[in-house]
Amino acid sequence: MARKWEKRFLKSLEETANITRSAEAAGITRQNAYAYRRDNEEFAAAWDAAIDIGIGTLEDEAIRRARDGVEEPIYQRGELVGTVRKYSDTLLIFLLKMRKPGVYNPPQRQEVSGTDGEPMRIVIERVENGTHG
Secondary structure: OOOHHHHHHHHHHHHHOOHHHHHHHHOOOHHHHHHHHHHOHHHHHHHHHHHHHHHHHHHHHHHHHHHOOEEEEEEEOOEEEEEEEEOOHHHHHHHHHHHOHHHHOOOOOOOOOOHHHOOOOOOOOOEEOOEEO
């Protein structure tokens, strides 16, 4: 049988993807939520599903802000005179890197060479029983 706070916690987690806020909404501590999760597989699965929904909501908002922007007020001498639409290049970059990492976040390769571009000699020494040998 589900505890009273579980439904409130999971609903909040779906909306916020935030453990602290969800625990507060349910009237419990984070520590109690984590302890219950550890001891209850069904609740742990519901928690994971709620987080996925919450993250999906956050991704949708990030896409909206990157693509559609947000209206920001413009004031002159303390008076609202209009708005300007601002887009988030940072969110756009993160979204592209997340959705197509091979294109927008390719693996990095680094080469190291010795003095004057000469190859480096690397020696790996095995240590046994606290002595070199």
